[in-house]
Amino acid sequence: MSIQSPVEASDASLTPAMRQYAAAKRLHPDALLFFRMGDFYELFFEDATIASRELQIQLTSRDRERSVPMCGVPYHAAEGYLARLLRKGYRIAICEQMEDPKLTKKIVRREVTRVLTPGTAIDSGLSAEQNNFLASLYLDEGVAAIALLDLSTGEFRTTEFTGAAAIEQAVDELTKTKPAELLYEAAHPLFNDAASAESLKALAGIRTKTAIDAYAFTAEYAIPLLERQLGTHSLDGFGLTGHGAAAIAAGAVLHYVRNTQQSELGHIDSIRFYERSECLQLDQVTVRNLELVDTLFSDGSAQATLFHALDCCCTPMGKRLLRSSLLRPLADRGEILRRYDAVESLCAELIIREKLRSALDGILDLERLLGRISLETAKPRDLLALAVSLRKLPTLRGALEGLTADLWRSNLDRLDALEDVQSRVESTIVAEPPVTLADGGVIQHGVHAELDELRAISHSGRESIAAIEQRERTRTGIQSLKVRFNSVFGYYIEITKSQLGNVPDDYQRKQTLVNAERFTTPELKDFESRILTAHERCIEIEKQLAEELRQFVLAAGGRIRKSGAAIAEIDLLTNFAHLAALRNYTRPSIEDRCVLEVIGGRHPVVECMMEDAGEGRFVANDLYLDASRDAGGPAILLVTGPNMGGKSTYLRQAALLVILAQLGCFVPARSLRFGIVDRIYTRIGASDNLARGRSTFMVEMTETATILNTATERSLILLDEMGRGTATFDGLSLAWAALEHLHAKIGARTLFATHYHELTLLADQLPRLKNVRVGVKETPQGIVFLHAIEAGPASKSYGIEVARLAGLPASVLQRARMVLKQHERSERHNVAVETEAPLQMTMFTPLSQTIVDRLESTDIDTLTPLQALNLLEQLKAEIRGLRDGKGSG
Numbered sequence: 029m030s031i032q033s034p035v036e037a038s039d040a041s042l043t044p045a046m047r048q049y050a051a052a053k054r055l056h057p058d059a060l061l062f063f064r065m066g067d068f069y070e071l072f073f074e075d076a077t078i079a080s081r082e083l084q085i086q087l088t089s090r091d092r093e094r095s096v097p098m099c100g101v102p103y104h105a106a107e108g109y110l111a112r113l114l115r116k117g118y119r120i121a122i123c124e125q126m127e128d129p130k131l132t133k134k135i136v137r138r139e140v141t142r143v144l145t146p147g148t149a150i151d152s153g154l155s156a157e158q159n160n161f162l163a164s165l166y167l168d169e170g171v172a173a174i175a176l177l178d179l180s181t182g183e184f185r186t187t188e189f190t191g192a193a194a195i196e197q198a199v200d201e202l203t204k205t206k207p208a209e210l211l212y213e214a215a216h217p218l219f220n221d222a223a224s225a226e227s228l229k230a231l232a233g234i235r236t237k238t239a240i241d242a243y244a245f246t247a248e249y250a251i252p253l254l255e256r257q258l259g260t261h262s263l264d265g266f267g268l269t270g271h272g273a274a275a276i277a278a279g280a281v282l283h284y285v286r287n288t289q290q291s292e293l294g295h296i297d298s299i300r301f302y303e304r305s306e307c308l309q310l311d312q313v314t315v316r317n318l319e320l321v322d323t324l325f326s327d328g329s330a331q332a333t334l335f336h337a338l339d340c341c342c343t344p345m346g347k348r349l350l351r352s353s354l355l356r357p358l359a360d361r362g363e364i365l366r367r368y369d370a371v372e373s374l375c376a377e378l379i380i381r382e383k384l385r386s387a388l389d390g391i392l393d394l395e396r397l398l399g400r401i402s403l404e405t406a407k408p409r410d411l412l413a414l415a416v417s418l419r420k421l422p423t424l425r426g427a428l429e430g431l432t433a434d435l436w437r438s439n440l441d442r443l444d445a446l447e448d449v450q451s452r453v454e455s456t457i458v459a460e461p462p463v464t465l466a467d468g469g470v471i472q473h474g475v476h477a478e479l480d481e482l483r484a485i486s487h488s489g490r491e492s493i494a495a496i497e498q499r500e501r502t503r504t505g506i507q508s509l510k511v512r513f514n515s516v517f518g519y520y521i522e523i524t525k526s527q528l529g530n531v532p533d534d535y536q537r538k539q540t541l542v543n544a545e546r547f548t549t550p551e552l553k554d555f556e557s558r559i560l561t562a563h564e565r566c567i568e569i570e571k572q573l574a575e576e577l578r579q580f581v582l583a584a585g586g587r588i589r590k591s592g593a594a595i596a597e598i599d600l601l602t603n604f605a606h607l608a609a610l611r612n613y614t615r616p617s618i619e620d621r622c623v624l625e626v627i628g629g630r631h632p633v634v635e636c637m638m639e640d641a642g643e644g645r646f647v648a649n650d651l652y653l654d655a656s657r658d659a660g661g662p663a664i665l666l667v668t669g670p671n672m673g674g675k676s677t678y679l680r681q682a683a684l685l686v687i688l689a690q691l692g693c694f695v696p697a698r699s700l701r702f703g704i705v706d707r708i709y710t711r712i713g714a715s716d717n718l719a720r721g722r723s724t725f726m727v728e729m730t731e732t733a734t735i736l737n738t739a740t741e742r743s744l745i746l747l748d749e750m751g752r753g754t755a756t757f758d759g760l761s762l763a764w765a766a767l768e769h770l771h772a773k774i775g776a777r778t779l780f781a782t783h784y785h786e787l788t789l790l791a792d793q794l795p796r797l798k799n800v801r802v803g804v805k806e807t808p809q810g811i812v813f814l815h816a817i818e819a820g821p822a823s824k825s826y827g828i829e830v831a832r833l834a835g836l837p838a839s840v841l842q843r844a845r846m847v848l849k850q851h852e853r854s855e856r857h858n859v860a861v862e863t864e865a866p867l868q869m870t871m872f873t874p875l876s877q878t879i880v881d882r883l884e885s886t887d888i889d890t891l892t893p894l895q896a897l898n899l900l901e902q903l904k905a906e907i908r909g910l911r912d913g914k915g916s917g
């Protein structure tokens with residue numbers, strides 16, 4: 029028999045509960061419906077199949093005959109299950125019982141009270157290190173705006189982009205931030221436009237995308253909504269003057285949150301408009317390539333990220349700030365210097381540093397606790413956790429008082445110890461509260477007189493029972509008489525069958541069992557109603573007191589958030605000082621010139637990993653680049669050397685050192701001198717982008733195009749093995765031309781690693797390009813990688829040697845050596861022939877092979893004399909072209 033979903037079935041054929049289910053499901057067809065039935069949330073039909081698969085819970089059936097698939101989770105344990113479904117990208121509608129089943133004779137009323145979506149998750153299972161952003165993308169002619177809200181912490185920001193690349197930049201910013209959910213207006217022409225389709229493709233990486241109504245993305249609707257939420261008449265105070273698109277994007281986010289949460293959003297009382305140029309710009313490709321927060325390969329361990337190497341933060345707020353700062357390092361010299369001053373002063377103060385770290389340790393996530401309290405999902409234990417964390421703030425303030433640097437002072441000013449909130453919570457809630465308010469016993473004795481009295485009645489009830497039991501035994505002479513309670517029959521007197529003859533007349537029969545009878549008396553009934561009423565009233569008063577406490581805490585929400593932000597920054601700076609002291613990091617110095625000078629630099633992640641694995645010491649290296657217009661120093665370093673020699677490590681290390689320095693952190697180097705970098709570009713290896721429908725080479729060229737078109741002299745560019753994704757000579761030519769362009773037109777600090785040794789000849793022509801190589805030592809046992817950077821080009825590539833180390837079969841290696849010798853011989857021959865020719869000829873000499881190929885493929889027997897002459901003419905023209913340096917290949 030086919031199972032008809034209640035949504036399609038006629039209402040008449042359904043049970044009343046299923047009718048309610050169908051009505052709720054109709055309103056939320058795209059969500060898994062968690063339907064509250066007593067102590068369980070039940071799921072039915074398709075929802076049940078999905079939930080049982082995703083949560084690995086038993087699938088049963090509600091109605092054997094119609095076999096309606098069903099599964100359920102206990103309501104008190106639902107949070108974990110909900111969180112798992114949200115992480116998998118599902119939307120969930122929670123349908124609650126709106127009445128107490130005990131108080132109604134009819135079926136209880138049920139309503140969907142909350143819709144949970146990946147972007148609006150606030151559960152305690154969220155990663156403490158990471159924001160959970162709900163994002164929106166608003167497009168209009170020539171402008172693209174995005175807004176990001178972390179509902180769990182209240183962090184809310186927005187930005188907009190204009191110009192031809194607006195959509196691309198907005199998409200890049202979005203993908204970099206990795207929102208849990210993206211809101212957009214599906215019907216908007218720009219979302220369906222062929223021209224923008226390519227730019228929007230990258231959004232494929234965001235798993236949950238939700239289309240919302242067009243009106244939510246209009247200025248008339250979204251802006252007043254935002255103003256109301258923020259409690260202002262104008263958005264100017266939030267930096268939104270003249271940024272209407274950003275305000276609309278933010279309003280649309282609010283619209284969605286209000287519709288799904290149906291609770292106050294008191295903790296969202298501020299928004300920040302930011303510009304990308306405020307910080308060191310790192311596009312999504314660079315964030316990925318440099319493994320700042322995620323590893324490049326899905327099987328890679330998290331230890332390989334810069335975040336992991338740097339994170340010794342003590343609080344979740346500090347960890348989140350570190351992580352988000354890594355994606356947006358500073359670009360303002362003054363701000364960076366203030367951080368250096370703070371780090372330096374604490375670095376020298378071991379005792380204060382340890383005091384700070386121990387005060388920070390154990391401070392829970394104030395931002396998220398506040399979020400839960402505001403959204404009414406906080407449990408009594410959350411409130412207590414807040415208070416316990418606040419208890420540490422006076423110590424934290426005390427430790428800060430010994431520090432004089434600017435940032436420490438300003439954070440001390442921002443850090444409200446919130447003693448009033450802490451003492452009110454601690455004097456209201458018991459030390460070990462039960463899980464929910466409904467269990468009772470959450471509020472302390474002495475808070476509310478009536479509550480204390482009622483509790484005394486409940487308590488004395490137990491003593492009264494014993495007294496009644498004793499008195500009735502004496503009165504009736506039945507020694508086995510018992511006074512008992514159960515939830516169905518309430519209080520009763522139980523008398524065994526053998527003693528029934530002695531039951532007094534005023535006993536009223538209640539229930540008959542096999543061996544006994546149960547009775548009640550007017551006195552017992554009265555007693556029962558007093559006790560039960562007292563209990564219910566207790567819960568009612570406790571709920572009211574808890575709500576008052578909640579309102580009190582929310583009224584201090586702004587102060588709590590401010591303290592939370594101060595704690596995050598204190599934790600971040602303390603972490604930097606800790607790293608500096610622990611790992612011997614040094615204070616960089618900032619210059620106006622576009623210089624990057626590293627002496628004795630180490631790779632912060634590789635160094636840590638080598639230490640952890642006990643794999644010896646990282647070899648420190650120097651680097652010198654000066655891209656200032658008047659500089660004689662090199663702007664471009666061309667790095668050659670064998671595979672495994674350490675070229676990529678050297679390149680990445682340069683970028684990571686700059687990122688650390690612009691975070692305000694000290695760096696793993698004997699010294700670092702640098703001019704502020706506006707943007708880091710990377711073109712590293714082959715990023716697998718087949719999912720986005722582009723070949724490896726296409727991706728490489730697109731990324732290179734972005735660099736060549738948008739880099740400035742203040743940028744830092746890393747190009748690792750550019751051109752290797754295509755035929756050797758195409759790749760070589762492209763790399764050659766790109767280097768010339770970088771040298772002549774951009775002049776940015778550039779590191780270019782390559783296996784094309786031909787490129788090293790460029791150093792003779794381009795005065796600001798310098799060759800360096802990674803050193804190797806040849807020993808009778810094979811090559812040894814020195815990992816040290818030396819001046820000059822590499823003379824050999826050692827590819828076959830590295831292949832030997834990798835364990836290629838000996839026969840293959842032997843054959844490869846023979847082939848290599850032949851090639852080298854013919855190369856030498858060519859070079860000998862061409863020694864008098866211009867430089868380019870040496871590079872393109874092997875292109876003469878194309879002429880040989882054409883001759884070989886020509887069938888002379890079928891050629892007419894005229895065709896033969898034409899062929900000769902074409903070949904000569906080709907050779908002339910090569911000599912003029914244009915090249916045909």
Ligand SMILES: Nc1ncnc2c1ncn2[C@@H]1O[C@H](COP(=O)(O)OP(=O)(O)OP(=O)(O)O)[C@@H](O)[C@H]1O
Binds near residue numbers: 634645670815
């Ligand atoms: N300075 C260093 N000190 C110690 N070990 C290093 C150093 N630089 C690199 N290594 C180690 O050498 C290995 C190879 O480094 P890397 O990947 O940078 O080489 P590569 O020259 O880019 O190789 P390929 O050309 O094959 O990509 C890495 O495992 C790294 O840990």
